[in-house]
Amino acid sequence: MKPFINKIVSNFIPKVVMISLLTFISFNGLAKKFKVDKNTYFELEGAVNAVLASPVADSAPLEMKFIKEKLTLAKQAKADRDRKLEAQYTEQIYADIEIAKLRAELNQLNDVLLNKRDQVSEAQLYLKELQDRLK
């Protein structure tokens, strides 16, 4: 019996391990990586500052707060030379910037829409007044 088991182990185990490893790598290990270098953080910081200096900062204050907090974490990761974490924070911050811009646009459009609806209401009221005068 023991020689049989040894034969199975010696023939199949390496294959199973190999298949398992390949599967794991294909789903987890092959995920798209955001690569960072020594300038990545500074570029990120410049991007964040540009957004902070733009009207987006006023239109999406909550998003900007998260971005600033995450930038601090990215800076810390860079200082810790944790490239992986820095890359994740960098990718997230760029995504957050995109969200902040969308939020700003959304808020602006909401304001425009509200303003339009106010104009419509005023116009309807004014039209009614005119029509009442003509009765």
Next chain:
Amino acid sequence: MNKIILLLLLTFSFNAFTAKKNLELEALRIEFDTFITDDKYKPYAKTQKNKAKTAIEDLYKARGKLKEHAVYLARHELNSAKMMAEIEYLKQQIIFEDEKLEALNIEILKADAAVARWEADKAQLLLNLQAEETERERIEKQLALELASQKANEAEIKQAELEAAKAYAKKQEKVAALAKQEADLAFEEIDALRRQLESLAARETAEGMVMTLGDFVFDSASANIKQAAIDNFHKILEFIDGYPDRSIRIEGHTDSSGSEAFNLDLSQDRADAVKNLLIEYGIDSLRIEAVGMGESMPIADNNTEAGKAKNRRVEIIILNN
């Protein structure tokens, strides 16, 4: 060998563990499903929805423990899709509101124009009313002025009439005074005539008894006997009646003024006039002879007025048979 078996067991257990969907992924999937089935956002952000779907499906396909970062990025895709859908929805709503506003503005322009027309009509009506009122007031004033002018004219006319009446009255007074004077003069003249007639005296001549009538008996340069003389002729008639059987000759004489022929005609006419008057008083015409002597037999100087007056005369002669 034991280590290998242990490694295998660990590997299988790990894969089994990663295959299990964690709660966070489920929540993400439910949120995505809810989002894409929302009718409000169906037409919008289709590309981003696909990206979010792919990201979530990738998480499902992933084996092993889900990494926080991968979930974060998948959520980011979902949030991006939701926000883009909302943005497109808002843009569409803005377009709707713009169209509504544009339509309303057109209606307002029309209504404004209608109101403006109405206001203009109203203003025009008011202007017309004011103009009519002004015209009415003007006419009233004009009528009042005309009435006042008429009254003034009437007053003036009345005043003028009054003045004319006064003037007329004064004139009439003058006329009356003149008439009175004339009447007085006439009375005086008549009286004088009467006295003269009454004072006539006959004188006896070779031809007979002669009574001389001065020219005062006649109108000037005429053979017309004055009415007063006619009325007071009884003295002469008495004189004639004193000699009923005698013939009478009436001689007319003039002064030398004017032509001889005129004076001859005038003397004849005056003699005839006396003759006719006597006939009217009942004296027989056969007894009477009337002769015009003209200026041929003056009894006074024709160069003086007094002489001329004496020469203008009619002599009634009761002839001696």
